[in-house]
Every structure is written in structure tokens, then in C-alpha cells.
Amino acid sequence: MKTQEKTSRFRLRKPIIFLIITAFIGLTLYTINFRNDWMFGLMDTLFHEREGVLLEVLEYHSQDIESIPLDELSSLSTNVKTTNSLSLINRKHRIDDDLDFNLVNFRDTSLLVDENIIDDLENLLHDVKQNTDEKVYIASTYRSAEDQERIHKENPRIAVPVNTSEHQTGLALDLYVSKKAQREFIDTDAGKWIHHNSWKHGFIIRYPFLKRYITGIGYEPWHIRYVGKPHAEIIYKNRWTLEEYIYSLEEDVYYAVNGYVISRQCPRNGELDIPKGLEDIEISPDNTGFYIITGKME
Numbered sequence: 299m300k301t302q303e304k305t306s307r308f309r310l311r312k313p314i315i316f317l318i319i320t321a322f323i324g325l326t327l328y329t330i331n332f333r334n335d336w337m338f339g340l341m342d343t344l345f346h347e348r349e350g351v352l353l354e355v356l357e358y359h360s361q362d363i364e365s366i367p368l369d370e371l372s373s374l375s376t377n378v379k380t381t382n383s384l385s386l387i388n389r390k391h392r393i394d395d396d397l398d399f400n401l402v403n404f405r406d407t408s409l410l411v412d413e414n415i416i417d418d419l420e421n422l423l424h425d426v427k428q429n430t431d432e433k434v435y436i437a438s439t440y441r442s443a444e445d446q447e448r449i450h451k452e453n454p455r456i457a458v459p460v461n462t463s464e465h466q467t468g469l470a471l472d473l474y475v476s477k478k479a480q481r482e483f484i485d486t487d488a489g490k491w492i493h494h495n496s497w498k499h500g501f502i503i504r505y506p507f508l509k510r511y512i513t514g515i516g517y518e519p520w521h522i523r524y525v526g527k528p529h530a531e532i533i534y535k536n537r538w539t540l541e542e543y544i545y546s547l548e549e550d551v552y553y554a555v556n557g558y559v560i561s562r563q564c565p566r567n568g569e570l571d572i573p574k575g576l577e578d579i580e581i582s583p584d585n586t587g588f589y590i591i592t593g594k595m596e
């Protein structure tokens with residue numbers, strides 16, 4: 299009786315094991331033959347070591363902190379800039395009316411981008427040309443809500459619903475080089491350079507390989523997102539997504555990273571607590587109910 303049970307269990311397991319092995323071989327062959335982007339992502343994950351960035355906790359005495367009302371921030375001093383660089387936009391954190399975007403034309407094109415990214419974007423495009431001798435073009439930048447709605451209706455599998463797309467912020471860009479767009483972008487030297495170096499200019503690969511379970515979107519080597527410095531470096535070197543980075547910042551803690559101070563806070567009585575003596579302060583809502591303060595140490 300026992301032997302019979304064992305035999306029937308083995309008979310059941312046999313086709314399942316066969317199916318798993320066939321699926322694995324099929325996926326491997328498909329990846330090798332048709333998905334250079336997955337191959338790149340896999341090799342990068344397995345073999346390209348990145349030195350992580352440590353977020354060191356700083357202690358401040360209360361006399362070294364200034365509580366500043368949110369609505370007085372930008373008028374207070376030229377040392378403080380309000381941006382949207384760290385606003386998290388995804389299906390869970392939608393764009394709402396509180397986010398106010400300042401869009402400008404990129405060079406003399408009709409492409410609109412957030413005014414705060416212009417200098418870093420110019421430097422990025424210059425740097426990639428210098429290092430790879432390939433010219434990178436911009437396929438898509440800002441999209442209006444109407445555009446996003448239309449694109450989503452036309453192709454709901456590819457484009458996300460309105461108010462869940464970073465393209466509506468002017469902080470995200472789709473890049474390509476001649477004849478190599480979308481997932482083929484990573485086949486080019488420029489695509490690979492962007493992957494490993496765009497953080498130097500404040501940009502990240504927003505939808506990394508194997509992080510769909512966090513971002514909700516599969517690997518997109520062509521889609522970069524501006525988050526600013528030093529955040530892009532932290533995200534790249536720690537192999538994080540924007541989601542993971544923002545949630546790694548504990549509320550009301552001050553962190554020191556490469557000469558910067560970073561703090562994520564929920565306004566108390568409409569005020570944020572800003573350490574005295576910081577320079578080039580930037581304050582961005584993170585679109586999860588908090589603000590992220592970034593400033594250079596003296």
C-alpha cells in the first residue's frame with residue numbers, strides 16, 4: 299500500500315518537474331536570443347559590484363535647528379529652493395493638485411522639462427557624447443494629463459494610467475540613439491554609459507531590472523528620472539529604487555552623506571526643522587506626505 303502511494307506521488311511529480319525544466323530552458327533560450335536588456339540586467343546584477351553608500355545618522359542640539367514655516371521657505375532666503383525632484387509617482391502615489399510643476403522648453407525644442415533639471419541634463423548629454431562618441435536623443439519628456447490618458451487608452455499594457463506617470467512631472471525622460479530605442483538602447487555604448495554614470499548628474503534608471511515587484515514597471519533602460527544630488531548616487535550605488543530609498547529615510551532623522559545633510563519630515567504646525575548653517579538647501583515633497591530636506595554642509 300505504502301509503495302503504491304509513493305509510486306503515484308512520483309508519477310504526479312514527474313510531469314511537474316518536466317514542465318519546470320522545460321519552462322526554465324525556454325526562458326533561458328528566449329533571454330539569450332531575444333532579450334539583450336534582460337541579459338545586461340542579469341550580468342550587471344550578478345557581476346558588477348557597487349560600493350554601497352552609508353547613510354550616517356547625525357545628532358543635532360535643538361539650538362542648532364531652525365523651525366521654518368513651509369509657506370515662507372522660498373521667500374525666506376535665496377539659499378532655499380523648493381523643487382519636486384524627490385516626488386514619488388507610481389500607481390499608489392498619484393499626482394495630485396498639490397504638486398506644482400515649473401516647465402520650460404528644452405533648448406529650442408517643443409520638449410518640456412522641469413526647470414530645475416536643465417543644467418544637469420545638458421551636462422549629462424554632453425558627458426555621454428564625450429565618453430561614448432554617440433549622440434543621445436530625447437524621445438519623450440513632459441506629457442500632459444490629456445496626452446497620458448490618450449496614450450494609456452491606446453496601449454494600456456505599455457502606458458500607465460493618467461496621474462500615475464512620471465512623464466507628467468517633466469522630471470522623467472526617454473532616451474535613444476539613432477536606430478536603437480527602448481529596450482535596444484542598452485545595446486549601445488551610450489545606453490550602458492547612462493546606466494552606470496547618469497547618477498553623476500542627478501539621474502537614475504527609474505525602473506531597474508527585477509524590481510517590478512516594487513516599482514510596478516518592468517526594466518526600462520531608456521527611462522531616466524531626475525532626483526538630484528546626492529540622492530541619485532545613493533540610489534545607484536545601493537541598487538535601490540526610488541521607493542526603497544524614500545522608505546529607507548526614517549522620519550525626523552538627519553543623515554550625513556558625502557558632505558550633504560538629508561532629512562525626511564512631516565511638517566509640524568506647518569513647519570520644517572532645518573539645521574542651521576546648511577547651504578544650497580533644497581526642499582521637495584516626496585508625495586507620500588513628507589518633505590525631504592537636502593543641504594550642503596559648510
Ligand SMILES: [Zn+2]
Nearest residue numbers: 470471472521
Ligand atoms: Zn518613459
